[in-house]
Amino acid sequence: MKHFDIAVIPGDGIGKEVVPPSLNVLNTIAELHGGLKFSFTEFPWSCEYYLEHGEMMPESGLETLKNFNAIFLGAVGNPEMVPDHISLWGLLIKIRRAFEQTINIRPAKYFKGLRSPLVNPKDFDLLVVRENSEGEYSEVGGRIHSGQDETAIQNAVFTRKGTERAMRYAFDLAKQRKNHVTSATKSNGIVHSMPFWDEVFRDVQKDYSDIGTASYHIDALAAAFVTKPEIFDVIVASNLFGDILTDIGGAIMGSIGIAPAANLNVNGKYPSMFEPVHGSAPDIVGKNIANPIGQIWTAKMMLDHFGEAELGQRLIDVIEEVTEDQYKTPDIGGKSTTNVVADEICSRLLKSEALSK
Template sequence: MATYKIGVLNGDGIGPEIVKASVEVIAAVAEYAGTTTIDFVPLPMGWEGIETHGEPIPDLTKETLRGCHGWIMGPHDSSSYPPEHKEKRNPSGELRHHFDLYANIRPSKTISGIKSVVGEADLVIFRENTEGFYPDRNMHAGLGEYMITPDIAVVNGVFTRKASERIAHAAFRMAMQRKRKVTIVHKANVIRLGYGLFLDTCREVAKQYPEVKVEDYHIDAMAAHLVRRAKEFDVIVTTNMFGDILSDLAGELVGSLGLAPSINTNDQQAMAQAAHGSAPDIAGKNIANPVGEMLSTVMLLDWLSARHQDQNLYRVARLAEQAIMETMEAGICTRDLGGTASTTEFTAAIIERIASGGK
């Protein structure tokens, strides 16, 4: 029986509630399947890290994660941290940078029983995760933004062939498993060198996948196309900032950002992380929607099953996903989706469905 070591970072705000729910569901499925052992390793992050180790991401957490197969990360509330920590990378950016988690993979798919603004859609966005215009990730040391005068701020945007190539390959590999269509999103008509390099590199990579249809759009046009015809897109590959924006848009279009999952990967490890924030205004009220975090954890299991060629783990992922979806289809959901269930009641309903074999 294979054993997987999974780090657990609760985070801030609603993080402890939704991460706990995700861990409970996966633990229940693993026990039901009886073919896989998952060793969950709790580690400090966010306010917990500050209070116990003086850092949002303590060295202990980083060192332990290096020995994990992957980890589940809750949202952080870095805007509330003490001033000395606000000047550093936030916990998410720090882990992405430290472990070179270059690919942020964010699917958006309509769910039965959940109202979608765009009807049927099933797409996945591959967001380059290490550079672009995000100053907490695009420098070897320090941050890539400066105050030239008190009234002038300058932000560096970094675009490299290496980063563009590897996110493009990741997107095209996924496209080969799906509908064999990739959409490149950029702004090369205005930022000609940076986005021009990204676009040209993606096109060069595309030549290695002749079976895949390739198209490209400027970011402003792409936002409109997503609203008008989301169902026509399959795999989208883009840069850091554009991927962040488009994936939030796509998540809301197919139902709710609270349902939007994602993983971050470097090909050896992966981090499950819901696309939404920490929602401190509802923290501790037991009303948070844990589906985004749960489905992110399912994505992590899928990624691990593919990497380790483990069909047993793949079955665990499918059973978990099925139980989550069937629970929502049965009308049991949290208030943000029009239901009445609390976070713990929704989680309990999923676990009960698992224990009964889906009945």
Template sequence: MKTYNIACIPGDGIGQEVIPAGQTVLAALAAKSTEFRFDFHSFDWGGDYYRRHGVMMPADGLDALRPMDAILFGSAGDPDIPDHITLWGLRLKICQGFDQYANVRPTRILPGIDAPLKRCTPAQLDWVIVRENSEGEYAGVGGRAHQGHPIEVATDVSMMTRVGVQRIMRYAFKLAQSRPRKLLTVVTKSNAQRHAMVMWDEIAKEISAEFPDVHWDKELVDACTARMVNRPASLDTVVATNLHADILSDLAAALAGSLGIAPTGNIDPERRYPSMFEPIHGSAFDIMGQGLANPIGTFWSCVMLLEHIGLTAPAKQLMQAIEAVTADPQLHTRDLGGPAGTAQVTEAVCQQLHNK
């Protein structure tokens, strides 16, 4: 029996509720198998850790994560700590420290969910957004000077490198090639950003020559928001910069019904380091501790985790269990307009796994 070591970092807010739920579901899946098991390694990093130690995670935290097969992450964000400290001190420290340069966010309308696009069938909204996850607008290049004075200046520089753009484009084209429609949309803003985004466009064209069977087009990011609403069936795989994809993927999740159901994977495609999987909903302190958090985004992130470590059949079983639960409106959490809580949804998914 193979043992997979999974690092669990609940982080802040409802992350402390949905990550234990994710562990429960993974344990239920493993209980049915004689071929694999999970060892969960918990790390109490986040806002509470910051209040005790002045940092979001220890200086040698990456060394503790390095031997893991994968990381299950909750959320980073605390109303009493500036957002740039919580983000850069934990989530981005892991993403950049392990060069998880491909952020992958699948979106589709799950059974039983009433999505806001009334003229859209579930088959017409089945997307994967690939987000460049290591540079661009979130490269961290910039600074402030003359703070508090009329001449104060603050800069954030969007930095793109040829190797960074090449590798995310190649990843996106490969992903599009693996999907039935073999369709890729490259999101840009090169009409206004005439240096880095023009290079982005040029490299997309160069990489496209390696994938002659992939049909691709280019869309300005502002036009893409309208296209997602008005012509969802025209999209399949989408690749965008760090900032653009961050925004578009939240819109995508809302169009599919709720941010509470949306998963993401922070992937090191070369598998030099562990990849990290997380729901995209954030810490949601307003509902923390009330048992209201939707764990579906975490469960779907667990599906991505299983696929990444090679457990494709268990991943399919878990996705089927998730879909069976979302098909029942009585098992919808409040964000989906239903009466269920975190524990009830978790129990229902485990029961589905037990019955399979």
């Protein structure tokens, strides 16, 4: 039997509402599989924890987390309680950096039953590979002087190792999909880092002669995500560009509430972390209307990471059946509650297994 120990951090806001039903889905998957078992250990680290303890997670937190097979995160942030730069850098980004989660992947696809803002979404199905450790989100920089002379400097750092790692990961993923990789660049305006990015992309693509490629400036690429997303397969992007593109991906699906993400440690030294994109959404906390699909789709990505791609595919198929049959929360045009959607997914998983026997 495969046994996975999962660290669960519901975090803030709707994270606490969408994580428990998603764990029920994972337990249902394990029940169906027979040879799969999950153990969940929950940690209360959040903005509330910060207000009580003066830190987003204890000093020993990373040492504790490193012993798990994966981290399942809900959401981080409540700017009315704790500034975002404290909450994110004290928990989410701290984990990403310490555990060398150098690759972030975020899919976007058209779901039956969902109303995309696009007039004709044409069944788009794309995957953004985002470099997750450096680039524009580097910590290098600072502020000097004050008043009219006050100056802020933020340095974007691109290493060949980090850039090439993200690109090779993208090409390897494309082999499993539609054999095409698009590079997000801006070498016509950013004169050092982006020409470097382009050079590394050209070097890497030489080792993947069977994979088609394209290169788009980020402004044109953002527009193409809206006008013709169906032409894309795998897109590789820097930290900032990937962040922006994946929010557009969530928007064209119909709601960022259904968008998942995986922060991957690719060297096997530390656990990877799986989280939805939607954030803590404090405006809808406590109303039982938060969309659980982003968190459940994130669980699907964790299954894939554990080598259970068949179970992951079954789960995403059931999610789409549920949306097609109009089990939807208000953010995507429905009237169902968080728990009703998640319970329906569990119910259909059980039925699909019964029918296959």
